[in-house]
Amino acid sequence: MRLLTKIMIYISLSTVILLTIQYTLSERLIIRNSEVLEMSYAKEGLKRALHSFFDENRNLGAIAINYAGWDDTYHFVSQAHIPPADVRYIQTNYPPSLFTSSRLNFALLFDNDKRVFLGKSYDFMKNEATGDSAAFIEELRGRHASFIEHADESSRKVAIIVVNGKPIVAVSDPILTSENKGPVHGSLVFGRYIDDHYIRYVSEKADMSLSYRIVNSSLKLPEHAVKMTVDSKELSYWAETDRDYIRSFAAIYDVDNNPVVVLECAQPRDFSKQALASIRYYSLYYALSGLALLVVVIIVLKRNVFHRMYRAVSGMNSIEREHNFSLRIAETGQDELSDMERTFNRMMASLERKQLEIYHQAHHDVLTGLPNRKSFFLMLEEKMDYGRQYQVPFAVLFIDLDRFKYVNDTFGHHAGDRLLVQAANRIKDCLLHGDALFRLGGDEFCVICQNEVDTTAIEKLIGRIKSKLDTPFHLEGQAASISASIGISLYPEHGTNGEELLLHADTAMLAVKDSGRAGYLWYSESIHAARKRRLTIENYLPQAIDHNELLLHYQPKWDLKRNEMTGVEALLRWNHSQLGAVPPSEFIPIAESSGLITVIGDWILRSVCRQYKEWQISVPGNTWSIAVNISGMQLLEPDFVERVRTMIEEEEVEPSRIEFEVTESFAITNFVEVSRVLMQLSELGILISIDDFGAGYSSLKYLCKLPIQIMKIDKSLVEQVYESVSHQVVLSSVIDMAHQLGLIVVAEGVETEEQLRFLRDQGCDRIQGYLVGRPVSAERIVKKDFAI
Secondary structure, eight states, X not given: OOHHHHHHHHHHHHHHHHHHHHHHHHIIIIXXXXXHHHHHHHHHHHHXXXXXXXXXXXXXXXXXXXXXXXHHHHHHTTOSSOOOTTSHHHHHHSOHHHHHHHTOSEEEEEETTOOEEEEEEEETTTTEEOSTHHHXXXXXXXXXXXXXXXXSTTOOEEEEEEETTEEEEEXXXXXXXXTXXXXXXXXXXXXXXXXXXXXXXXXXXXXXXXXXEEOOTTOOOOTTOXXXXXXXXXXXXXXXXXXXXXXXXEEEEOTTSXXXXXXXXXXXXXXXXXXXXXXXXXHHHHHHHOSTTHHHHHHHHIIIIIHHHHHHHHHHHHHHHHTOTTOOOOOOSSSHHHHHHHHHHHHHHHHHHHHHHHHHHHHBOTTTOOBOHHHHHHHHHHHHHHHHHHXXXXXXXXXXXXXXXXXXXXXXXXXXXXXXXXXXXXXXXXXXXXXXXXXXXXXXXXXXXXXXXXXXXXXXXXXXXXXXXXXXXEETTEEEOOEEEEEEEEETTTOSSHHHHHHHHHHHHHHHHHTTSSOEEEOOHHHHHHHHHHHHHHHHGGGTTTTTOEEEEXXXXXXXXXXXXXXXXXXXXXXXXXXXXXXXXXXXXHHHHHTTHHHHHHHHHHHHHHHHHHHHHHSTTOOOEEEEEOOHHHHTSTTHHHHHHHHHHHHTOOGGGEEEEEEHHHHHHTHHHHHHHHHHHHHHTOEEEEEEETSSXXXXXXXXXSOOSEEEEOXXXXXXXXXXXXXXXXXXXXXXXXXXXXXXXEEEOOOSHHHHHHHHHTTOOEEESTTTOOOBOHHHHHHTOOOO
């Protein structure tokens, strides 16, 4: 065989082998990565379509809210009789134009008895009414009755309901007043058919081609179907591929959690086709180039094809390895590979934008736009690294809005959100250059002061913040006032890591809350010790009753006219095995804040009832009454009066011998609720006394309206009686006023003979204080060791 033939055969075989190798490598490296990216892109495309699908549901809900939260609708369904269909309300508010413009098929109104006040169905494509509403109404009043039932004003429902084999996107809103207040008078239901027009509209909105099919509960999902969450809704997702398309599917469920609609998004496999076409084009080019140009072809291919392919694949692998969508593959030339590179880079640009959006959402608060808790700790770490390197201290401010819960509960969560946004803007306006504001969650904010610690500058900053927040906020046409409690911690004095700094600033803020709010404190060890003791008390207090650590002492009350003891006041004491005697002023507020005051209060009242019965046996014929201090939290419990009634009946106590003391400040602050409860207690026969009268801003207007029999004058008025003539006039006037109102007057805190003489001269009925006797055990009371 001739050498030339051998060379030609060798070159031909080499060319074939090289072409085969090139083709195989290209197919494995590029096509495989292309398929992975196409599958990811197809899934993202379906998600975008589903976002549009559910966004249409939300738009329908937004339309329904406007009609449901409206005084006209509220009054319309409140009528005793269902009005005719041609009433002005229906003709004016539900004309054909509403159905056409809003693309509605159904508009229904039900009252709380599920009576139908409006039942319209409309084909907005043909611009004519239909008779489909009857079947929909029957479905809602029957199998899906819970869909139109609303327990409260915030109940709103969106679901897919199948009627006669046709799926309907339906929203059900409670019918409220224009101020979104109840009680709920029924429900408004808007509905749209999921049909060709609906899917076409969603397709246009999502800018992609969608198809669908109606299914039922017998649908069997493919084994490779997985769960996918879109807009907080869990769907079944699967994909099928062929040579030309990647078809993504999502099964959407109805109100009964049965599959009802399967959406299909067909994504052309342009990327893979283009890559494959490029491979085949260059393979053909190599074969036709001839054996004589093999070396040149190999060099050209190596420089212009394989090198670029490997670079593209390397770039793709780098992106996959680093999960960094900001990376790009190099774009060179104006050929098919360049188109592939540009297409890939455009795809990556789209994914990068999505990645940046997700990153922003992960590091910023959605409501206020401020950096969130995660960003706070990241910046705190950077600041501490800088501080460690250059020995630069800095401060962390923990800001908690006082009375925010009250504003939120009074004006609604929407108004509360507006207040948070306005508060964030006000705080931001107070900051100096370099300071950073973060929202940690709820009504809690943090400031990292970037400059070196300057106590005066920080206190001026706090002053500006407090001044801004003290200015009333205008919400829903009304003014709302809040304040701020602020705690401050310093780096590195109060902590060398982020958790410590935040905890200590939070601890200082809580100390401000405990001391009355609307202030600021620098963290200190004494604050930490106080919080630690409070936590210890909180841990031990729940077992105090079971461990028999609580006991009652009784302080006598002396009748100045009869010159004898006429009653006692029960005072709670706590002796703990480790803490010793814990003052009531320390553990009572903790019991109230933790909710234990209910259990402790019931224990006190039952103990008092049993002590009364013991005294009836040991001191026959006594007419003593026992006074019990009632916490405001107890007084406002829904079943408080019934519990008192049951306890008195079980212990067989005369109600007239039990006296409930309520502080004047709480009674006036919560006048309507307190007045109602006190009236019910008074009807049981229990004596009611107003405690600490004169300690605050006394309101004679409310005092006259409360069902009380006894007024207890605060010890502060008694102590000051000889400081000036004006104090004597005030005290004398209070006693005279109380007598004219028919009240028994008890003066608290009487400790001197001079105070006693003045009170006796002014006609005070009874006194209580150390002059008569200190609080003692029940056994000491029986001995009657008291006299004046």
